[in-house]
Amino acid sequence: MAGVKLFKIRKLGAGGQGEVWLAREGRSREMIVLKRPLDSVDVSEGSPDRARFEREVRIQSTLRHDGIMPILRIYKTPAGPLFTMPYAETSLEQQLLNGPLTEAESVDIILAIADAVEFAHSEGVLHRDLKPANILYLDGRWVVSDFGLCRDVNSDSVTITQSRTVVGSVAYMAPEQYDDAHEVTESADILSIGRIFYHCLTGRVPFPYFRSELIPAKFRYLITRAVAEDPSARYQTVSEFRQELELLVTGAPDLTPPMERARTLNAESLEGDPEATLSLARLLVEKADDEVFYKDFVPALSAETLREIERRTPREFRQIVSTFDQFSEGSHPFSYTDAIAKFFRDVAFVAPGDDYAIRRLALRRILIVGASHNRFFIGQMFASIVSRIKEVDDILLVASLLREHPDEARFMSFYLRQHSLPTAIMAALPPEGDA
Incomplete structure (x- = not known):
């Protein structure tokens, strides 16, 4: 002008x-x-x-x-x-310097962001740099700003964002933006919204660690699905994400007890219903703070159901296993101790070959629960599992567990020595006769 x-x-x-x-x-x-x-x-x-x-x-x-x-x-x-x-009064980044927001505040902000981003997507614009610093408070409302890294999907131009160029902010950006920022879809913005939601609820920047157990159970499934590493595992539209969030906070409560609901979904999953498997995984994640329900239901999950959950929702599978591991601490009746060991045996075999963290968690729990309860049945089970291990990384994993838990290794020594095992495992056992 x-x-x-x-x-x-x-x-x-x-x-x-x-x-x-x-x-x-x-x-x-x-x-x-x-x-x-x-x-x-x-x-x-x-x-x-x-x-x-x-x-x-x-x-x-x-x-x-x-x-x-x-x-x-x-x-x-x-x-x-x-x-x-x-001129905006403040940014979400500034607000989060004071710690986490309340659930109500967080939901209001995320719904406002989702509404704006959904509109941008309807106009063919992907933001690609959503983060708290770009969410500003203006005239009593939260607004999305800074479209400097956006992409107009209606344009054929690649002048601004060449293929193989990384754009976005590491703590909030989708991993596929490292590979080809020009080819990302709406799900990249959905991941960013999910990570912002995590930051609002926990007060923690979602980098370098994203700790799903810190998320209130009510929102755990929603957020973990939104931030899934695989774009195809996320919500595919902001509308779908927004509607599910609105249902969580405004929908009528489910009057079906979680145990009854879980049993129904488990039966449907075993009959081959993939949606039932996803719903069961979601229910278990949402009820992660219900120890009674977890202790009653989770040990009864079959290896087949666990395999389907891991195949369809690996992130939720890991959350379920980690939660039950926490609930398995302490003393239990003998029959329940055996049920814990059977569950983690199935987990050890269901976990994919490269998921050493979950396999280590499972074997560690069997080792500890067997020794702490002096259960010969679990001793035999642990030795049987170890005898079937052939991969070098798994052999080293077992050896390190035995060295880290010498008292438990002493208990398991009798059962392990009944098998022909790799030298690395045998070397990690206490000497024979060591009491």
Whole structure:
């Protein structure tokens, strides 16, 4: 707009290829935000950097939605293009510096983000850089900002995002963006929303560790599905994610006791119903804080059901096994101790070859529960499992477990010595006659 002068007041931040300033326009006292390219960026006519910046402006200014930060003015100056936006009171990133938010606050924010992103997707725009720093509080509502790394799926241009270029912020970005950022789908933004939800509820940045046990059980399945490493295992549309979240917080409560529901789903799963398998896994994740239900139901799961859960929802499989492992601590009646060992025996054989963490957890629990309860049946079971191990990594795994648990290894020694075992395992056993 000719004749209007901008006054920069102070720098608010920088990232990617742009920097943001608190500013005011002309004689106005109203604070606004000015975004301009970094001085190091090539903004000459026809340059890729200038095209990318102008593309951000064009896309964000045409996405008219209450949940998307509006563009006030666009300027073309000798120093390059710039644009202004309203000044937001705070960002979600700043709010999370004080720790986790309440469930109600978290849900409201995630629903607002989902609504805005769903609209952007309906317009053919993928954000690809959703993170707390880009979620701003403006005039009593949360808005999505910074479309600098977005992709217009209606455009054939690859000038801005070349194939094999990584875009996004590591803690919140989908892993497939490392491979080919230009080919990501809506599910990449869904993963980012899920990770933001995790951060809101736990107060923890979801990197380098994502600890699903910290998520309130009510939201555990929803979030773990949203952030699944495999894009095909996530929600495929924001609408699907949003509707499921709304159902969790506003839907009528399920009046069916979890045990009855679980038994029905288990029977349907055994009959070959894949949706029943997924629903059963979801129920077990959601009820992870119900120790009575877990102790009653989980040991009765067949190897076949466990195999189907692992095949269809490996993340949930690991959560279920880890939760039951926690509930298996301490003393139990002999018959229940045997049930624990049988469950973890099945887990050890169901776990895929490269999932050493779960196989280690299963063998460790059998080792401990057998020794602590002096159960010859479990001693024989453990020795039988070990005798079937052929892979080098699994042999080393067992040997390290025995060395780390010398008292338990002493109990198992009698049973293990009845088999012809690899030298590495035998060497990890206490000497014969060692009491």
